Amino acid sequence: MNIKMSGINKAFGGNPVLRDAGFELSDGEIHALMGENGAGKSTLMKILTGVYTKDAGEIYVDGQEVCYKNPQEAEKAGIVFIHQELNVLFDMTVEENMFLGKEITKKFGVCDKQAMRAEVKKILDTLGVNISPAASMDTLSIGQQQMIEIAKALMVDAKVIIMDEPTAALTQKETEVLFGVVRSLKEKGVSIVYISHRMEEIFELCDRITILRDGQYIGTREISKTDMTEVVKMMIGREIGERYPERDVKIGDIAFEVKDLNCPGVFSDISFQVRAGEVLGVAGLMGAGRTEIMQSIFGNMPNVTGQIFVEGKEVHNKNPEQAMKNGIGFITEDRKTEGLMLEESIMKNIAITNLGRISSNGVLNKKSEMDMVKAGIEELHIKCTGPDHYCNKLSGGNQQKVVFAKWIFTDPKVLILDEPTRGVDIGAKKEIYSIINNLAAQGVAIIMVSSELPEVLGMSDRIMVITEGKIGGFIDRQDANQENVMILATGGQNDGK
Amino acid sequence: MESNKLMNKIQDLGALIALIALVLVISIISPQFRTIDNFLSLVRQSSINGFIAFGMTCVILTGGIDLSVGSTLALSTAFCASFIKGGMPVGIAMILALLIGVGCGLVSGTLVTKGRLQPFIATLITMTVYRGITMIFMDGKPISGLGSSFLLKFVGKGSLFGIPFPVILFVLVFLLFFFVLQKTVFGRRVYATGSNAESAKLSGVNINKTKLITYAISGGMAALSGLILLSRLASAQPTLGNGYELDAIASVALGGTSMNGGRGRIWGTFVGVLIIAVLNNGLNIMGVSSYYQSVVKGIVILIAVLSDRKR
Structure with missing residues (x-):
């Protein structure tokens, strides 16, 4: 699935958040979306998935102009947004969370727990995480909860997955597992939009990068043809210098x-x-x-x-x-x-x-x-x-x-x-x-x-x-x-x- | 932006505007309502709910609730009456009654903090138990014949400069609560505990101590309310204060305090108490049956809470 967004404008209460923003996504690529907080990354993706409506601009999916009215429509079309803030019901089990609103039922609306558990297990296995479908959500670490969110997206057979800061709460090991999953999704032709602040990860994982600043489209680069200095410069519009400022301190007792x-x-x-x-x-x-x-x-x-x-x-x-x-x-x-x-x-x-x-x-x-x-x-x-x-x-x-x-x-x-x-x-x-x-x-x-x-x-x-x-x-x-x-x-x- | 601020101001004052509107409407309809004497007696009546509601506001601001206030009131007045009947000086008996109220609150507070019970359940338990103890202590019968002490009469029926003493006390206590909640470290801790208990705790606020104190305050205020009633009735009844927690909670809600804690104003509660009193008094004077009164009261609370939710 390829996506082309151009000339997108959006204002909240007279406050412009996006001004002529754009984004292009090709089939089976991992595309990083970067920018400082407030640059409009999440807003742009929320417009794509129908969470917000755009004030102006065009969105084409596979050459057809679209305008999803709500996230459910986008999901039906195969575009899933995994939000940064986890959408989790803590008192319920992993399986209940994953199937919320789309439970597999037997006759008379009775839940088919076995079928659902088997399905959950299958998806978690492909993710390579060892979590019991019967575990209560609040017993899981933040990292594990994040994995469940990703598993949820895999469940609906998405063609485009948007991940907003997916590794913010993950350990190194979980991150590697996630990267493995993302790469295998790419091989299956799924496109990934990867929103992150972590430069190292983007350069390790992604094929292309698009940068937004103050709600505007700044540019798109092939990862192999750019470097961190250029990306940072595009993001903040100036050179930032050393990432970790010098410290000249006499260490005491x-x-x-x-x-x-x-x-x-x-x-x-x-x-x-x-x-x-x-x-x-x-x-x-x-x-x-x-x-x-x-x-x-x-x-x-x-x-x-x-x-x-x-x-x-x-x-x-x-x-x-x-x-x-x-x-x-x-x-x-x-x-x-x-x-x-x-x-x-x-x-x-x-x-x-x-x-x-x-x-x-x-x-x-x-x-x-x-x-x-x-x-x-x-x-x-x-x-x-x-x-x-x-x-x-x-x-x-x-x-x-x-x-x-x-x-x-x-x-x-x-x-x-x-x-x-x-x-x-x-x-x-x-x-x-x-x-x-x-x-x-x-x-x-x-x-x-x-x-x-x-x-x-x-x-x-x-x-x-x-x-x-x-x-x-x-x-x-x-x-x-x-x-x-x-x-x-x-x-x-x-x-x- | 400016008009937004103005709207907020108006909503902030919503309860006050509602109170003024109510007073105007009832005044136009009923000549008996719009007399100074009636207003004074209205405020005097409202003070009984008012003291309880002030204490309740503190508890609700921390994110709790105190259902036991009515029973605490009954228990403390029962003991006070029996002390007086037993010959104890009235002043000492009253101080003991206040201490009993504080003690009742401390028990509820301990169940909430140390016992980690939900405030609703903890105070449901104490509410039931205190009422039971009152019944046992009084053997289900009222205590009357308390003598003719000046102090006992003055607390509920006396006046200073033509203003009933309960009204003066009501205003003084209001000012005290206003000061404590707005200007002191303790007040800031109360709000912080209700706003985000975890954050408050990790910011060095002893949230358990803060909660415990609010329940103690609530108990003490219930007992104070009981003393006014004891003076006015010249007797203690085992069923005294039954259902008073509901009027108090309604007043707090009318005043715009969030039931989740952290957000609210004591002057809002003050206005809320007056609205309840105006409704009670006005509807009575106009001869509306008490069955209809309950429905009207409920609807007024509904409107107030709905209009508060918009912000």
Whole structure:
């Protein structure tokens, strides 16, 4: 199936999001769609699949002009959109989720569970993932849930699959599995539109790339005839320079230490140190226990034993409130559900971690609150209309900056970052790296968990690799590369290949 | 954009506009309604629901609900009456009654936080149990003959400068709640807990403590309401306060507070309480039967909540 979109315009409430945007897709190709957040990638694809209606422009599918009125029509035509935000019913099983709305029934509308389970198993097997059809959705990792979403698309026999940031939550291994599936789909003649921020993946996987900027079509290139520098330049309209800004920090004394941290069944024997001004990268596969270790340090996990020291003094973090008082800050991996109150203003969000600072005797001081929030917006370059801007109306990068602002004012001695740049565009990523560097320069000990290996390699002074709940090893910056980190992360074996 | 803001403002004030409209309409229809005396007595009546509704607002803002307020009211007044009858100084008996109310709230709050019960279930349990304890304690019979203490009479029937004492207390308590919710650290924590509990917890807010305190407040306010009733009736009844939780919740909803927590205004509840009172009083004066009154009340709440949902 080939698709040609041209001259597409779309505005929301007088705000133009797409201006003369276009896109072409050929039979059986993997076509990357790139652009910064807000460039209009998702909007363009939502217009193609009938989620939104276009204001102007033309869409041709196999030479015929089309205009799908809703996603169901597009799906019938063979175009499936796998959204970034997972569309999952957590209390139901894998099989129930996959067949929702298209259940196989016997007489009188009785569900044919066996037939459905067999079908689910077949599709999951082709994906190479080992998930039971009877498993409840909420017992699966985010990565596994993503796989189920992809399986759902395969179920309707799609000719074009649009994937919006499919690997954002996947481990390296799951990503490789996904790539294998995508390539085999391509061989069967299915075309893939691949929306991603991850340059390395696009250059590994895709045939062509189309770039949008500020809602406009910028250009299309053959992957083999372009390079990352050109793509980045097309995306942001200028040279970005080094992706990971230089950090010139004198690393100080040991600021933070963990000894023999254990949580039965989750992780064991976790001991490490971080020095003031040091960035300790934490790598590992998803499900290795990285997030759980960090949550434990922050007092948000039950049944944890072990010792934690901040600047040489032992602390007991029974809950996040105490951890905070003991000088620890925590930027969680999911800013939407854990990091922010999305329906509140920037001001209320930054204030909530700093209530002590802006109040006396329990009464808030509006002026010091306003001063603090304005300083945060200015220092971190948060793009907004002001302190009253609602967080759900900010881009991902700016939301993440608000989360950083929340913690910067608490003057943490140790700051834990769990996936600090997930779902953030390149420009904002670089700004966040600069924020991290500034914090390190101020002597904050930084622990950075990330599933993006280039980021871990580019930002860390040392890398701690977690494998199956244990420390696989430490690697210094100068010795680190993708291979030796992955070998440690997979328990020393080169599995999966 | 500007007209949008204006629309929001109007919707923000929707409950207030509805209140004014109701008062105007009923005033035109009924001459008895539009007297100062009637307005004062209307506000005095509304204070009983008002105290409960203020406490309820705090609980609902954290994402909870407190069904036990009516039973808490009955339990605390029963004890208060028996203390007074037993010869205890009225002031001390009243303070003890307030403490009993706070204690009742703490039990509900503990079930919600430590017991991890859903607030609806937890307070359904305490509602049932408190009512039962009240019945057992009073043996199903009212307690009356409480003597002629000045304080006991003053709380419900007294006036200062011609304004009934419950009305003055109602306004003072409203101002206190307004201050606490808008200007204090605790208020900010209440909103944060309801807006996103997980995020609040990871931002160092002790959400369990915050919730516990709101239930304690709710219990204490129910007991305060009970004291006004005790004074006005000069007796305690085992069935006192039956169904009061519903009027309180309705007032909170009328005032635009989200039942999911995190969003709402105490002055909205204040207006909501007055709307309920105007409806009760106005419909009574106009001689509408109580059967029809319930239907009218329900419809008014429906309209208010629907118009609130647009934003």
